[in-house]
């Protein structure tokens with residue numbers, strides 16, 4: 001199949017999922033065209049069957065806001081015609097599903113019919129898309145998609161609750177490429193850069209937005225390090241980062257916390273991690289938690305949104321109500337204080353992650369694509 005993938009090219013989960021999906025489809029021999037405003041961070045361009053088409057939005061002083069949707073829909077039309085693309089897969093409803101629908105209409109006018117799959121990722125429904133300023137356009141473009149998928153059952157239910165959706169929503173969970181999780185033995189062990197031998201390594205990875213409840217991460221760690229020697233790895237960047245650094249200083253733990261910023265060494269960091277923290281206010285799936293589990297790292301998370309579908313209570317970690325940092329810290333200590341318990345949770349985390357192996361998930365997308373193409 002010739003498939004166009006539209007996504008955000010940044011470190012966010014939706015862009016990561018879209019990129020990994022495209023790369024795996026390309027490995028299977030499909031022709032994949034990524035269409036976005038810059039090269040997706042995890043995209044290796046020198047892969048067979050992979051194309052990247054940049055959407056350029058010329059700056060024009062008349063425009064207070066540059067019209068990205070317009071440029072994207074025009075680019076989609078041009079690329080579909082040029083490469084004879086058979087299906088559009090847009091990740092994140094805003095504005096991608098909207099631009100995709102416009103492209104479909106323009107193509108129809110020229111006698112080209114092409115199906116569109118829209119994958120809902122979370123904030124496009126629960127935080128941003130739900131805003132009254134966007135809601136009619138988001139409802140419309142979801143209803144006009146040929147196939148709609150969501151990354152968890154919880155997100156599917158939220159979508160039906162928040163919007164007037166008349167279409168079926170197929171739940172296809174996010175995935176992980178487990179075969180990739182092997183560190184190059186030629187790269188020297190760098191655990192010592194992060195922590196001393198006797199210190200446990202605790203990690204949080206996110207875009208440091210308010211929804212991630214960064215102060216909770218710090219406060220949970222504060223309680224943990226009072227009981228056992230530990231270090232906290234804070235990976236990622238965003239609006240809450242500076243406040244987090246100040247909080248660490250106020251609590252007197254700045255020397256026990258490393259702020260990495262956006263890192264390309266996530267695999268290395270996770271491979272040395274003992275526990276992952278994700279106390280988010282809402283999380284449609286929690287891809288970062290799954291990535292940690294795939295390295296055999298247990299997870300302490302909130303129980304919001306789709307997290308219970310990924311982190312299994314008492315198996316791969318523990319889940320608590322949002323904001324219950326005392327319980328989260330207690331559960332973290334339950335896991336970390338006894339090496340035998342930690343070892344069991346590590347094993348469990350990896351076996352839960354195996355359920356989300358890309359090999360099990362990818363055929364579900366392929367089947368939907370094939371059915372959608374056949375219908376046209």
Ligand code: GMT
Pocket residue numbers: 011012013014015017092121122123124126151174207209211282283284285286287288305
């Ligand atoms: O978590 C974010 O703020 C980024 C956002 C995104 O669109 O990249 O993540 C959402 O999509 C991810 C991939 O499907 C999910 O794993 C995240 O749970 C979801 N974030 C939220 O629902 C807050």
